[in-house]
Amino acid sequence: MSKLKEDRPLEGIRVLDLTHYEAGPTCTLLLAFLGAEVIKIESPTRGKLNRHLFYGLEGQEDLYFVLLNLNKKSITLDLNTERGRELFDELIKKSDVLVENFATEKMAKWGFSEEALTRCNPALVYASITGYGSYGPYASYPSLDMTAQAMGGLMSITGNQGDPPLRCGATVADSSGGTNLALGIVAALYRREKSGKGMRVEVSLQDSVVSLGRSLLGTHIAFGSKTPKAGNQLKDVVPWNIYGTSEGGYVAICVINQGTFEKLMHLIGKAKIVEEFELYSLQCRKDARDLIEKAIGEWVSNRTKKEVMKVLCDNDIPCGMILDSLEIADDPHLGQREMIVKVVHPQWGEIKVPGCPVKFVDSHLEIKSSPKSGEHNQEVFSGLLGLSKKQIRLLKSRNVI
Amino acid sequence: MSKLKEDRPLEGIRVLDLTHYEAGPTCTLLLAFLGAEVIKIESPTRGKLNRHLFYGLEGQEDLYFVLLNLNKKSITLDLNTERGRELFDELIKKSDVLVENFATEKMAKWGFSEEALTRCNPALVYASITGYGSYGPYASYPSLDMTAQAMGGLMSITGNQGDPPLRCGATVADSSGGTNLALGIVAALYRREKSGKGMRVEVSLQDSVVSLGRSLLGTHIAFGSKTPKAGNQLKDVVPWNIYGTSEGGYVAICVINQGTFEKLMHLIGKAKIVEEFELYSLQCRKDARDLIEKAIGEWVSNRTKKEVMKVLCDNDIPCGMILDSLEIADDPHLGQREMIVKVVHPQWGEIKVPGCPVKFVDSHLEIKSSPKSGEHNQEVFSGLLGLSKKQIRLLKSRNVI
Numbered sequence: 001m002s003k004l005k006e007d008r009p010l011e012g013i014r015v016l017d018l019t020h021y022e023a024g025p026t027c028t029l030l031l032a033f034l035g036a037e038v039i040k041i042e043s044p045t046r047g048k049l050n051r052h053l054f055y056g057l058e059g060q061e062d063l064y065f066v067l068l069n070l071n072k073k074s075i076t077l078d079l080n081t082e083r084g085r086e087l088f089d090e091l092i093k094k095s096d097v098l099v100e101n102f103a104t105e106k107m108a109k110w111g112f113s114e115e116a117l118t119r120c121n122p123a124l125v126y127a128s129i130t131g132y133g134s135y136g137p138y139a140s141y142p143s144l145d146m147t148a149q150a151m152g153g154l155m156s157i158t159g160n161q162g163d164p165p166l167r168c169g170a171t172v173a174d175s176s177g178g179t180n181l182a183l184g185i186v187a188a189l190y191r192r193e194k195s196g197k198g199m200r201v202e203v204s205l206q207d208s209v210v211s212l213g214r215s216l217l218g219t220h221i222a223f224g225s226k227t228p229k230a231g232n233q234l235k236d237v238v239p240w241n242i243y244g245t246s247e248g249g250y251v252a253i254c255v256i257n258q259g260t261f262e263k264l265m266h267l268i269g270k271a272k273i274v275e276e277f278e279l280y281s282l283q284c285r286k287d288a289r290d291l292i293e294k295a296i297g298e299w300v301s302n303r304t305k306k307e308v309m310k311v312l313c314d315n316d317i318p319c320g321m322i323l324d325s326l327e328i329a330d331d332p333h334l335g336q337r338e339m340i341v342k343v344v345h346p347q348w349g350e351i352k353v354p355g356c357p358v359k360f361v362d363s364h365l366e367i368k369s370s371p372k373s374g375e376h377n378q379e380v381f382s383g384l385l386g387l388s389k390k391q392i393r394l395l396k397s398r399n400v401i
Numbered sequence: 402m403s404k405l406k407e408d409r410p411l412e413g414i415r416v417l418d419l420t421h422y423e424a425g426p427t428c429t430l431l432l433a434f435l436g437a438e439v440i441k442i443e444s445p446t447r448g449k450l451n452r453h454l455f456y457g458l459e460g461q462e463d464l465y466f467v468l469l470n471l472n473k474k475s476i477t478l479d480l481n482t483e484r485g486r487e488l489f490d491e492l493i494k495k496s497d498v499l500v501e502n503f504a505t506e507k508m509a510k511w512g513f514s515e516e517a518l519t520r521c522n523p524a525l526v527y528a529s530i531t532g533y534g535s536y537g538p539y540a541s542y543p544s545l546d547m548t549a550q551a552m553g554g555l556m557s558i559t560g561n562q563g564d565p566p567l568r569c570g571a572t573v574a575d576s577s578g579g580t581n582l583a584l585g586i587v588a589a590l591y592r593r594e595k596s597g598k599g600m601r602v603e604v605s606l607q608d609s610v611v612s613l614g615r616s617l618l619g620t621h622i623a624f625g626s627k628t629p630k631a632g633n634q635l636k637d638v639v640p641w642n643i644y645g646t647s648e649g650g651y652v653a654i655c656v657i658n659q660g661t662f663e664k665l666m667h668l669i670g671k672a673k674i675v676e677e678f679e680l681y682s683l684q685c686r687k688d689a690r691d692l693i694e695k696a697i698g699e700w701v702s703n704r705t706k707k708e709v710m711k712v713l714c715d716n717d718i719p720c721g722m723i724l725d726s727l728e729i730a731d732d733p734h735l736g737q738r739e740m741i742v743k744v745v746h747p748q749w750g751e752i753k754v755p756g757c758p759v760k761f762v763d764s765h766l767e768i769k770s771s772p773k774s775g776e777h778n779q780e781v782f783s784g785l786l787g788l789s790k791k792q793i794r795l796l797k798s799r800n801v802i
Contacts, residue, residue, distance in 0.1 A: 009592035009600065022616055034588045053657065054637045054683065063620040114762075131719075133760065136737040141714035146633065146641065147721030150653040151732075155633075155643070156725040157570030158559065165643055165651050165723040167633050168569035169558030170614040172577070176758075179580050179612075184759035186587045187435050191410035193594040199410065200762035207740045210729060211580075211758035213571040215423055219464040220726035221741065222752040227726040232547065232556075232568050236455040240547060242556070242566055250566050252551040256454065282455065313542035318532075320548030322566040324557040325621035325628040328611060331552075336537040339608045340622065351623040357578075357612035358585035359534065361515075361601035 007363035008035020013189065015097040016041060016088075017072065020050050022145065022171055023129045023205060024101035025068035026178025031097070031185065032071035033356035033365060039091070039380060040069060040371065044076035044399050047373050060347040061370075067353055069370035070343065075381070076374040076401045079110050083400045088112070089120055090385050097125045097185055103142070104134050114200055124198040125188040129181045133204035143205050148173035152209020153217045153227075160231040177208040238285040238292055239264075242322065243300035243308075250322040251300060251308045261285065264317050265292075268299040343369040377401055408764035409436020414590065416498040417442060417489075418473065421451050423546065423572055424530045424606060425502035426469035427579025432498070432586065433472035434757035434766060440492070440781060441470060441772070445477035445800050448774050461748040462771075468754055470771035471744065476782070477775040477802045480511050484801045489513070490521055491786050498526045498586055504543070505535050515601055525599040526589040530582045534605035544606050549574035553610020554618045554628075561632040578609040639686040639693055640665075643723065644701035644709075651723040652701060652709045662686065665718050666693075669700040744770040778802055 013036040017028040032038040042050070051061045078084040092098065098117065100107060107113065117126055128134065131143020138151075149155050149167045159166035181203040188199035210217070220227040232252070234240040239261075242250045255261045258281065265274045273279065273295060277288050285292060300308050305321040312319035323331065329352050334340045341355045346369075356365055381387045381401065395401040414437040418429040433439040443451070452462045479485040493499065499518065501508060508514065518527055529535065532544020539552075550556050550568050560567035582604040589600035611618070621628040633653070635641040640662075643651045656662045659682065666675045674680065674696060678689050686693060701709050706722040713720035724732065730753050735741045742756045747770075757766055782788045782802065796802040 009588035011592075012595075026615070030584065034584075056682070056684065063623045064616055067615055067619045067623065132734060133738055136734040138714070138734045141710075142717050142719045143721060144655040144657070144719045146653045146655050147719050150643075150651075150721035150723045153724050153726060153729045154569070154571050155651075155653065155723050159567065159570070164645075165633075165653075166560065166567075167653075168555070168571070168573065169560070169628075169630065170555050170569070170573075170610075170618065171616050172569065172571075172573050172613050175613045175615060176573070176577055176580065179577065179584060180758045183431065183435075183580060183584045183587060184761065186584060186591055187410035187759070188761070190587055190591045190594070191412075193591070194413075199764070202760045202762065203758060204738070204740075204760075206735070207738060207758040207760075209571075210735060210740055210755050212573050212576045214427070214468055214576060214755045215465055215572050217571065217726050217729065218468045218755045221730045222464045222468065222749065222754055224730070225726065227570075229570065232566075242551070244565075250551075250556075252547045252556065252566075252568075254545040254547050256545070281457070283457065309542075313539070316543050318543040318545045318548050320544060320551035322551045322556050323554050325554060325618050325626065328554045328618065329622045329625070333533060333537040333539045334607070334611060337534055337605065337608060339605075339611055348623065353623055354611050354615045354619045357581045357604060357608040358588070359603045359605075359608075360585065360589070361603065363600070 007360070008365065009360065010034040010036040010186070013037065013097065014095045015039065015099060016091055016095045018098065018100035018102070020101065022068060022174035023177040024099060026175050027127070027129065027181040027185070028072065028099050029068055029070060030179060030182040030356070034186070034358065036097070038072040039376065040072045040074045041077050042074055042373050044078050044374070044401055047076060051373065063348070066345055066348065066370045070353060071368050072371055073376035073380070074371035074373055075377050078400050081400050083395065085110060087385065092117060092120045092124060094384060095121070095124065096189065097127065099127045099181070099185070101129045103130070104139065118198065122197060123192060125185055125192065125201065126198065127181055127185050127201040129177055129203045129205070131205050133202055133207065145171040145173045145205070148205035148209050151206045153213050154209050157213065157217060157227045157229055159229050161229050163229065172212060173205045173209050176212055177203050177205045180208050180211070236286065237282065238289045239296055241293060243297050245300055245305040245308060246302055247304050249305040251305050252320050252322065253296060253312065254318045256282070258282070260317055263315060264312070265295070267311070267315055267317070268296060270295045338365070341367045343367055345369040346372065374401070408761070409766065410761065411435040411437040411587070414438065414498065415496045416440065416500060417492055417496045419499065419501035419503070421502065423469060423575035424578040425500055427576050428528070428530065428582040428586070429473065429500050430469055430471060431580060431583040431757070435587070435759065437498070439473040440777065441473045441475045442478050443475055443774050445479050445775070445802055448477060452774065464749070467746055467749065467771045471754060472769050473772055474777035474781070475772035475774055476778050479801050482801050484796065486511060488786065493518060493521045493525060495785060496522070496525065497590065498528065500528045500582070500586070502530045504531070505540065519599065523598060524593060526586055526593065526602065527599065528582055528586050528602040530578055530604045530606070532606050534603055534608065546572040546574045546606070549606035549610050552607045554614050555610050558614065558618060558628045558630055560630050562630050564630065573613060574606045574610050577613055578604050578606045581609050581612070637687065638683065639690045640697055642694060644698050646701055646706040646709060647703055648705050650706040652706045653721050653723065654697060654713065655719045657683070659683070661718055664716060665713070666696070668712070668716055668718070669697060671696045739766070742768050744768055746770045747773065775802070
């Protein structure tokens with residue numbers, strides 16, 4: 001096991017994790033998946049609240065917390081105490097990365113301004129994620145996933161024409177923001193190998209959403225027009241839509257390439273309409289949108305989604321089944337890729353969880369459940385900082401840890 | 402200018418870019434933004450097609466191409482010729498990273514299997530992005546953004562209850578996939594500093610979409626239930642919705658924290674209903690969803706979206722305006738963050754384009770337009786590979802470059 005772990009690219013990197021909610025924890029989750037030692041710092045008194053954000057303190061920990069904190073270590077430490085801040089200083093000296101998602105003033109109020117942190121450890125990569133970043137007119141404004149989807153343009157282009165704005169069903173502002181921050185951190189770590197110095201990295205949720213809309217929204221930004229909402233269609237590509245299947249399911253079929261389009265028409269027995277209506281370019285296909293959609297719809301409606309996907313994909317025609325959470329959980333492909341894996345949680349027992357979307361050939365990732373609060377206090381405060389058992393007991397009795 | 406460039410974290414890294422469509426180019430765009438030298442390799446004969454995918458060869462290059470290829474260099478090289486493959490071998494020896502998004506067999510058919518590439522340059526980071534990755538039952542299947550949104554569960558949770566599956570309006574499978582691959586590449590570059598060896602990295606679009614759904618879809622995967630579609634609401638949080646404003650716009654308001662909720666109710670003059678209905682927990686707020694939504698809706702409907710956002714955010718209550726492409730283009734905050742910047746394209750003139758979502762304090766990024774096809778042939782074939790003017794002329798006359 002320890003042999004396998006040495007293959008992970010960020011092996012040897014220590015990350016202090018002061019994040020909560022989703023974007024920050026997503027960042028440190030990815031760093032942990034890549035092999036970094038991520039030490040999550042929780043409040044000894046109020047830490048439990050983050051683990052029971054949605055369903056109250058009585059029941060099991062929120063799965064929301066569990067899923068975003070796999071493969072991490074946990075210590076308790078109260079930064080509101082002087083002794084707590086001293087210990088944090090010691091941890092900063094022995095760490096490579098600090099990630100936090102507090103409002104800007106919070107860190108400085110504790111005495112951990114950028115300058116103070118750099119003085120303490122000039123090689124530290126200091127990374128923050130907030131709704132709008134640390135500068136610009138909205139810098140002090142709060143934001144959560146949907147407000148970021150709104151301010152980044154995503155809600156204006158999701159849904160059907162004429163309908164009100166709609167969010168994307170997944171928390172893509174948080175998850176893409178966290179991924180962007182992980183990218184920035186690893187890039188800064190790479191540079192540190194050359195310069196010996198840390199860097200200050202920041203990501204905003206709004207910027208991240210704009211980046212998600214780079215191609216479609218970006219085209220209209222550059223052209224100076226308002227992006228139309230088009231439901232499941234694309235203005236410039238036919239076919240690009242979903243189609244109902246015989247058992248009440250759906251498939252998505254998307255074809256850009258002209259040769260692939262003609263193969264599709266042939267396969268569904270409609271080669272004739274290509275000739276008859278001279279559907280020899282994307283432009284002609286756009287003009288015949290209804291005709292093409294109807295032909296595909298009829299053919300799909302007589303088959304199951306599994307059948308449709310297999311026959312189209314076997315012929316190199318892009319087609320995907322619409323899968324829901326239950327189907328994803330049992331998808332044989334995701335299982336084989338270890339994108340869905342089983343872990344054992346002390347309260348939930350054996351559960352299936354999403355794994356790491358970045359795969360390194362010849363480097364195996366073992367996924368472990370989220371830590372108990374303070375599970376690694378002994379390891380970190382004794383092993384890393386060299387405190388005695390007595391000192392640790394004392395800190396605990398004073399609620400510093 | 403060159404001084405500023407030295408501050409970028411990936412300065413000195415050379416990337417060969419064999420990608421097309423969107424996920425691959427997004428990856429190399431981010432690497433270029435981070436300071437890497439990205440050399441895009443285009444076919445001397447068919448390269449133009451990728452630049453005119455949607456609107457035909459007559460008009461300007463697709464903005465789709467321009468936006469995804471900022472800050473890159475371009476050379477032409479025909480890998481279907483023996484001399485082209487020899488030159489590619491030379492480039493591999495002098496590069497750090499190769500990124501491609503072909504079907505798996507394509508690279509091997511050219512003689513560029515993983516083994517061959519590693520033999521040529523053992524320190525090469527070889528990165529691929531495909532619909533389903535290189536192993537598992539779907540490995541050979543084609544995929545585009547929407548089929549990946551379908552197979553990753555995203556379409557099953559976007560939209561209103563009872564409605565058919567819906568895609569997210571932005572190409573989040575492609576953009577998150579490209580970002581994941583960039584993260585993997587930079588992690589591999591970091592590790593190479595320790596090991597001296599390259600790595601093989603791969604990302605699949607389906608895995609990337611599952612990762613976007615980690616919190617919401619993941620919760621239901623772990624719990625063993627089907628994720629409900631909830632439009633703009635969240636099952637477990639009230640308020641979390643959009644509200645119409647006086648001028649016909651919309652704002653998103655999202656409140657998890659109980660103290661923030663009570664502040665919101667006070668601010669809109671409804672402190673009384675908190676008392677009357679004992680709205681002292683998330684659970685009670687969920688039970689009073691309609692009441693709370695109505696109270697907020699009425700208050701918002703008498704104000705413009707700018708007014709609502711300002712007063713709520715000034716009071717630390719998460720609120721965002723729904724912005725469209727035209728508003729994004731002129732958003733003062735995104736302008737100040739250089740998330741929307743101006744570049745000059747030879748055909749389009751001055752256009753606004755989305756910038757880099759990862760910000761390094763004290764490191765300025767200069768964003769340049771996409772290169773012309775073969776714009777850097779001289780620089781690369783002469784400067785990097787040492788070919789003479791005569792040799793380059795000959796290669797051009799034979800359509801090798």
